[in-house]
Amino acid sequence: MFSHAPSTSGELVNHSHVLSTGEVPKDLKGTQIKAEILGKQHGKVIPLRMLGGILNSTPENALARMTKEKIRLFLAPWKMVKFRGKRVDDLPYEDQIDLMKEVTKKIDAPWIRVPQASTMASKTKLIEAMRSGKHPLTEEGLIVWPKGAISPIPTKIPFNAHSQVYIVDVHPMISGGKKVPMAGGFSYSLKPGGPAVGNVGTGFTMQERKEFWRDRATLKGAKIVIESKGQFPSGAHRAPSYKSLHL
Numbered sequence: 001m002f003s004h005a006p007s008t009s010g011e012l013v014n015h016s017h018v019l020s021t022g023e024v025p026k027d028l029k030g031t032q033i034k035a036e037i038l039g040k041q042h043g044k045v046i047p048l049r050m051l052g053g054i055l056n057s058t059p060e061n062a063l064a065r066m067t068k069e070k071i072r073l074f075l076a077p078w079k080m081v082k083f084r085g086k087r088v089d090d091l092p093y094e095d096q097i098d099l100m101k102e103v104t105k106k107i108d109a110p111w112i113r114v115p116q117a118s119t120m121a122s123k124t125k126l127i128e129a130m131r132s133g134k135h136p137l138t139e140e141g142l143i144v145w146p147k148g149a150i151s152p153i154p155t156k157i158p159f160n161a162h163s164q165v166y167i168v169d170v171h172p173m174i175s176g177g178k179k180v181p182m183a184g185g186f187s188y189s190l191k192p193g194g195p196a197v198g199n200v201g202t203g204f205t206m207q208e209r210k211e212f213w214r215d216r217a218t219l220k221g222a223k224i225v226i227e228s229k230g231q232f233p234s235g236a237h238r239a240p241s242y243k244s245l246h247l
Helices: 048-055 059-068 093-106 120-131 206-214
Strands: 002-006 012-014 032-041 071-083 141-144 155-158 161-175 178-189 198-200 223-228 241-245
Touching: 032 048, 048 059, 048 071, 059 071, 071 093, 120 141, 161 206, 178 206, 178 223
Parallel strands: none
Antiparallel strands: 002 012, 032 071, 141 155, 161 178, 161 223, 178 198, 223 241
16 A cells, blocks of 8 residues: 655655455456545544554554554545556446455455435435534535446535634745745734734735735734634634735
8 A cells, every 4th residue: 555646755655554354366356446544533533634644653653643643544545547457437336336345345445435415305315414524424515427438527516714814914925935025825823912823825916915915914813714624723714815804
């Protein structure tokens, strides 16, 4: 099991030590599958930052933390790349699901089946569970696959939350190592006059960046509406994006 993205050295990071699996049957040699790794603690999915800390640790530290904090990691397969050495990622997604079922039945690993919905009723039920926070695995959103398509391309539909924060300071944009007379973003607090807990650097038009920099002194303490993918335990928002000034 390797990371999808290469490390700074250009090599894929091996995560095999954090997930115990059985032997791969000979008839599955050359099979490549994409999966999400997720962690559970006390029956709940752990935050992304905690999972990243485990995956980016040394094998010894990762296993020690998982044992101490009673965290278990799981694999959620979502895409087939190769099956017995043959490329199959251009197959309709329904066929890829059948292959994933075959693979997961033959390899003893901590698999978790990705929830799926194909009828209007089941889609509505799944969306409502995610939006309400009652789904056991996620409340972030959906991945939509076109039915019957060759070389299917999925569409991500996130459930982003809108929140109100307060500007602590506006930062200049840096280009080529030099400051540009535009706002690169701003730091924010969760309450008026509170400490900065995070930064927002996306969601602005070029005109808004100019205006934010021009009015940076008067904008301190201003109430801002942002869009994010939830919050970390520290209070900082995950992947925040500017939406509007609160008028």
